[in-house]
Amino acid sequence: MVIRDRIFNTITQVFKRHGAVTVDTPVFELRDILAGKYGEDSKLIYDLQDQGGEICSLRYDLTVPFARWLAMNPNIQTIKRYHIAKVYRRDQPAMTKGRMREFYQCDFDIAGVYDKMVPDAEIIRIVCEIFGEQGLGWSNDNGGGFTVKINHRGVLDGIFEVCGVPKEKIRSISSAVDKLDKSPWEEVRKEMIEEKGLTEEVADRIWEFVQRKGGAEVMQELRKDERVTSNDRLRQGLEEMDLLFAYLEAFGTLDRVQFNLSLARGLDYYTGVIFEVITEGSAPPPTSKGQKPPKQPRKDKASEFDEDRSNDPSVGVGSVAGGGRYDELVGMFSGKGQIPCVGISFGVDRIFSITRARMEADKSTPAVRSTEVDVYIMAFGGKGFTGLLKERMQVAKTLWDAGIKAEFAYKQKPKLPAQFKAAEQAGIPFAVILGEDEQVQGKVKVKEMGLDEGHPEKDGVMVDLANLVAEVKSRLSKKSANASVEAISNGVRELQAGQIKEGGGG
Amino acid sequence: MVIRDRIFNTITQVFKRHGAVTVDTPVFELRDILAGKYGEDSKLIYDLQDQGGEICSLRYDLTVPFARWLAMNPNIQTIKRYHIAKVYRRDQPAMTKGRMREFYQCDFDIAGVYDKMVPDAEIIRIVCEIFGEQGLGWSNDNGGGFTVKINHRGVLDGIFEVCGVPKEKIRSISSAVDKLDKSPWEEVRKEMIEEKGLTEEVADRIWEFVQRKGGAEVMQELRKDERVTSNDRLRQGLEEMDLLFAYLEAFGTLDRVQFNLSLARGLDYYTGVIFEVITEGSAPPPTSKGQKPPKQPRKDKASEFDEDRSNDPSVGVGSVAGGGRYDELVGMFSGKGQIPCVGISFGVDRIFSITRARMEADKSTPAVRSTEVDVYIMAFGGKGFTGLLKERMQVAKTLWDAGIKAEFAYKQKPKLPAQFKAAEQAGIPFAVILGEDEQVQGKVKVKEMGLDEGHPEKDGVMVDLANLVAEVKSRLSKKSANASVEAISNGVRELQAGQIKEGGGG
Known part of the structure; x- marks a missing residue:
């Protein structure tokens, strides 16, 4: 469909x-x-x-x-x-x-x-x-x-x-x-x-x-x-x-x-x-x-x-x-x-x-995602973790109010790996992660999914809740701009490869 | 519909x-x-x-x-x-x-x-x-x-x-x-x-x-x-x-x-x-x-x-x-x-x-337009006017290629008033007007529909054909921005009117 x-x-x-x-x-x-x-x-x-x-x-x-x-x-x-x-x-x-x-x-x-x-x-x-x-x-x-x-x-x-x-x-x-x-x-x-x-x-x-x-x-x-x-x-x-x-x-x-x-x-x-x-x-x-x-x-x-x-x-x-x-x-x-x-x-x-x-x-075609969701809202915590369900809901409300497509697990106390798996399987590009300590400080983590080990933002960046919408919007627009640049530079590389072949004789 | x-x-x-x-x-x-x-x-x-x-x-x-x-x-x-x-x-x-x-x-x-x-x-x-x-x-x-x-x-x-x-x-x-x-x-x-x-x-x-x-x-x-x-x-x-x-x-x-x-x-x-x-x-x-x-x-x-x-x-x-x-x-x-x-x-x-x-x-709601067309392409000329049909088609091609919604009269030699009437009835905001003399110079007129008598751009502005897409796009985005500003300032006026009423008593 x-x-x-x-x-x-x-x-x-x-x-x-x-x-x-x-x-x-x-x-x-x-x-x-x-x-x-x-x-x-x-x-x-x-x-x-x-x-x-x-x-x-x-x-x-x-x-x-x-x-x-x-x-x-x-x-x-x-x-x-x-x-x-x-x-x-x-x-x-x-x-x-x-x-x-x-x-x-x-x-x-x-x-x-x-x-x-x-x-x-x-x-x-x-x-x-x-x-x-x-x-x-x-x-x-x-x-x-x-x-x-x-x-x-x-x-x-x-x-x-x-x-x-x-x-x-x-x-x-x-x-x-x-x-x-x-x-x-x-x-x-x-x-x-x-x-x-x-x-x-x-x-x-x-x-x-x-x-x-x-x-x-x-x-x-x-x-x-x-x-x-x-x-x-x-x-x-x-x-x-x-x-x-x-x-x-x-x-x-x-x-x-x-x-x-x-x-x-x-x-x-x-x-x-x-x-x-x-x-x-x-x-x-x-x-x-x-x-x-x-x-x-x-x-x-x-x-x-x-x-x-x-x-x-x-x-x-x-x-x-x-x-x-x-x-x-x-x-x-x-x-x-x-x-x-x-x-x-x-x-x-x-x-x-x-x-x-x-x-x-065509192997280069990216997999078709079934939904258009951009942000998966997660929570994690140690012993006695409450699940932060209402807090995740409030973050969802904030994102939806700003027109951002967002989802979260329909569970009181979801496990962090299960939440990551859900986001990955749906191909959702960003996670917003709530932790109990960060919550108290009015902060959440914004993390781009699928970054390589060793990437400086692999673990996400801490953001004030008040700035969340602006941060997510800017990252989403940067990501879609990057996707275009990547497509163009792939094209250029292919062109160059073709020219070298023609000029240098296979 | x-x-x-x-x-x-x-x-x-x-x-x-x-x-x-x-x-x-x-x-x-x-x-x-x-x-x-x-x-x-x-x-x-x-x-x-x-x-x-x-x-x-x-x-x-x-x-x-x-x-x-x-x-x-x-x-x-x-x-x-x-x-x-x-x-x-x-x-x-x-x-x-x-x-x-x-x-x-x-x-x-x-x-x-x-x-x-x-x-x-x-x-x-x-x-x-x-x-x-x-x-x-x-x-x-x-x-x-x-x-x-x-x-x-x-x-x-x-x-x-x-x-x-x-x-x-x-x-x-x-x-x-x-x-x-x-x-x-x-x-x-x-x-x-x-x-x-x-x-x-x-x-x-x-x-x-x-x-x-x-x-x-x-x-x-x-x-x-x-x-x-x-x-x-x-x-x-x-x-x-x-x-x-x-x-x-x-x-x-x-x-x-x-x-x-x-x-x-x-x-x-x-x-x-x-x-x-x-x-x-x-x-x-x-x-x-x-x-x-x-x-x-x-x-x-x-x-x-x-x-x-x-x-x-x-x-x-x-x-x-x-x-x-x-x-x-x-x-x-x-x-x-x-x-x-x-x-x-x-x-x-x-x-x-x-x-x-x-x-x-609600009288303030603008009339609902039946189509989304943004530009109506017209032509006019004097005695022996050919209708410039192919030229209108080429302009349409240029606009369509740029993703701009455009129409023109399906007639070899349409009359100018009939073309204006068609654009007005459909609520199309802009006209691109071809004239035989202008055509020779590689120019067309871009005209915003519905401007008041006496408006400096009432008769449209002359544009090089090569710049037509850029000109139309900038005018379309200006127009939609103006519409937003107008909506906001209407809102502000209503708010102010309300405050004055409240503060000053009827």
């Missing part, structure tokens, strides 16, 4: 930096609202028992409830909202004891009539802030950067048109193309021809297009093809992609994105740009037909399920986030005005398991 | 100051786990439809799932945990459209075998931090302090014993006593005699005891009564109350608590100290039998329901928080070892509605 909490905080901070507010939509929806929105995944929806009142189901994702909420609140025509909450899926009807199918999703959406591609670009900028140096720090240096794969439904549908796919087959062919990140072309081709009835020529024409990926040059190359420039949807889609890339350049995030013509996304309601975020280790390896992708070995417990939701279609199979523009979903609920939207879902469980795996792999 | 978010943040900060970690328990529980835990309120539990797999219900509160989680995790023998999450009740089977019976609760619990009353006292200290000056600021000065009513199940049951209540009637007589905060004694007495079969003498003996309330002197007075000192449960309960009051004194919170012998709490599983927090306006006025308490008039919309959950029995009817010690609940699920627990539930919806009402009443 501590790592998850940090991920939530990081993500929330970025959202707020962009002016988002949180909107809380209900866990229940009328069953009719959810019906027909998730294709064959609808069987995974949890229904509430009919105990009188409306027939309800539990939400399957956060997008449909948001669209429904917008439709119900016609006074809201523009909003940037985020929502971190649980969704519910009946993935494994035969569940093991206690493992229920509820998990977190985290959504960000921009709703409103705006100039083309501006909010779309901001969403991709937000993705880059969350995963990049300002957020979770997924850089290329520390074992896995991230890539935002982008495509456009208009471009994709236009390609299918110019390749000769019949109109009624476009969505099902699109689903087949979406499998290219986990299946080889031969299999997808076979599906297109044998299951979906395309001719070999049409299928091969599609392949010519969908293997393309890269930067803005992909747009230029496509335009050399006359079939492309003569198709309206394709031409318009490419114009929007031009705009998007120009805006992403202004946002300084071009190096993170990849125009990828094989990205199709499963859900039907997308109408424009679509995207998925992948990172090293997030994409399942390609498998041959009929085989399930091999399960990632997990260190904590053996599990037969997809615990980190790597197969979640609403984020993207093997992705850490996914989304796109859906301009027509709100209108499905309001029955009248449309509100164009673009949004993204972050797969918190995937992000969590990747973060944890990286932390475990 | 903004006010609610702040309440959550305040509460969470206090919990972390005391070393708590958050534990997330499932929304579903096996139906059997919830059965028989909530008395007649069990009919309010939401059941999931049987679609295969286990038979589940939605959680009714956060305490039972926590106890079940502890029972399932025998390696955890001590924990301070908090949990802010939704619970579900079928309060109104005939719901109005879209109003579902889900709402937030916020729980804090300390589990573990500890010396008596130490964690209990810390929970009451936490209550005082949350509602007091360090938290929500519910002081006696600003229209309503708060009081923590405390009682002890051992004391209460001992009283019933010495008054002559038969053992099997103790829980039902306890429920009757619990109504004394909203019903007059005559009615409760009638219920005890006519419905629950007590004699008049026994009922009147109970009344003699349960009207007592106050500080530590209540313990002393009770002890003058020989019936009290000769009853084991009573004697032990009073000893625990002595300890608790001594600890609360050390924690500096004695002035907030009231030993109240009529507090009984509805739920059966309490085994020791029990408490409820009330504030001005939170207790419903006493009513005569059969009448429902009058609904509080609500400003936002007419509602036939108890929207702010003032009747929530798990917090306490008319209370903002309630809890107590439950030493035997974990054992009901584990079947073997007990883990003693003490905890509290905060009624977030009640706290929210009281906070909002006070903010509305």
Whole structure:
């Protein structure tokens, strides 16, 4: 929960930096609202028992409830909202004891009539802030950067048109193309021809297009093809992609994105740009037909399920986030005005398991502390020691009053080694130690935990009770400053080591 | 959501100051786990439809799932945990459209075998931090302090014993006593005699005891009564109350608590100290039998329901928080070892509605902003104005990179008045204004919003783009410092006004 909490905080901070507010939509929806929105995944929806009142189901994702909420609140025509909450899926009807199918999703959406591609670009900028140096720090240096794969439904549908796919087959062919990140072309081709009835020529024409990926040059190359420039949807889609890339350049995030013509996304309601975020280790390896992708070995417990939701279609199979523009979903609920939207879902469980795996792999990461307590208040004494419980409580009061995070043993007469052990196990950096003699003089000891034998302050320093808060605060701020300096000088040492190696020849 | 978010943040900060970690328990529980835990309120539990797999219900509160989680995790023998999450009740089977019976609760619990009353006292200290000056600021000065009513199940049951209540009637007589905060004694007495079969003498003996309330002197007075000192449960309960009051004194919170012998709490599983927090306006006025308490008039919309959950029995009817010690609940699920627990539930919806009402009443409270954005980036120009969209995006990138919260209009060519209006409506304190001429010189204007006509910086100041981040940061920190100074000097002025009044006589 501590790592998850940090991920939530990081993500929330970025959202707020962009002016988002949180909107809380209900866990229940009328069953009719959810019906027909998730294709064959609808069987995974949890229904509430009919105990009188409306027939309800539990939400399957956060997008449909948001669209429904917008439709119900016609006074809201523009909003940037985020929502971190649980969704519910009946993935494994035969569940093991206690493992229920509820998990977190985290959504960000921009709703409103705006100039083309501006909010779309901001969403991709937000993705880059969350995963990049300002957020979770997924850089290329520390074992896995991230890539935002982008495509456009208009471009994709236009390609299918110019390749000769019949109109009624476009969505099902699109689903087949979406499998290219986990299946080889031969299999997808076979599906297109044998299951979906395309001719070999049409299928091969599609392949010519969908293997393309890269930067803005992909747009230029496509335009050399006359079939492309003569198709309206394709031409318009490419114009929007031009705009998007120009805006992403202004946002300084071009190096993170990849125009990828094989990205199709499963859900039907997308109408424009679509995207998925992948990172090293997030994409399942390609498998041959009929085989399930091999399960990632997990260190904590053996599990037969997809615990980190790597197969979640609403984020993207093997992705850490996914989304796109859906301009027509709100209108499905309001029955009248449309509100164009673009949004993204972050797969918190995937992000969590990747973060944890990286932390475990990286020995230099400090152990994650379960609490944030800064001071452990202890007492010791000789024969007839009373335990100084009330005195420890008064010291705790003084520290809490000053906003300092503090704990003490819930025992009348705790033993000193037990108190040290408790502080050490919780990774608490400072001890305030009360002794019976010192108490009389109005003094306590402040001791930094974990100092080496022989350190001049190994045994702590005596402080007047009246100065305790100031002393603790100054030591806490010094400690956090030192931690920064240490991180920087470690970095410098690594840099120097690297330079010597390069210059001197290993 | 903004006010609610702040309440959550305040509460969470206090919990972390005391070393708590958050534990997330499932929304579903096996139906059997919830059965028989909530008395007649069990009919309010939401059941999931049987679609295969286990038979589940939605959680009714956060305490039972926590106890079940502890029972399932025998390696955890001590924990301070908090949990802010939704619970579900079928309060109104005939719901109005879209109003579902889900709402937030916020729980804090300390589990573990500890010396008596130490964690209990810390929970009451936490209550005082949350509602007091360090938290929500519910002081006696600003229209309503708060009081923590405390009682002890051992004391209460001992009283019933010495008054002559038969053992099997103790829980039902306890429920009757619990109504004394909203019903007059005559009615409760009638219920005890006519419905629950007590004699008049026994009922009147109970009344003699349960009207007592106050500080530590209540313990002393009770002890003058020989019936009290000769009853084991009573004697032990009073000893625990002595300890608790001594600890609360050390924690500096004695002035907030009231030993109240009529507090009984509805739920059966309490085994020791029990408490409820009330504030001005939170207790419903006493009513005569059969009448429902009058609904509080609500400003936002007419509602036939108890929207702010003032009747929530798990917090306490008319209370903002309630809890107590439950030493035997974990054992009901584990079947073997007990883990003693003490905890509290905060009624977030009640706290929210009281906070909002006070903010509305207090004209000096600044309007609540819906977003936290600090800078709105604008552009203006004359004929042939391009809108400088990419340039605004680059400025946004620069500010975001520096962690500054910033927005701009999602329009290629926005009009200047529309941009000012957007910034003003959102209460954004600063504008960064791009002009085509200034752009060429690498300059932008930084303008504080809302300055008076005639202020020397009314039109903003010109800044080099290279210095923009430093300039904005320094102005933001100056502004927040000024806000503090203003608050302090307002306080000083009020103090002085008070002194003059006192000294000079009206």
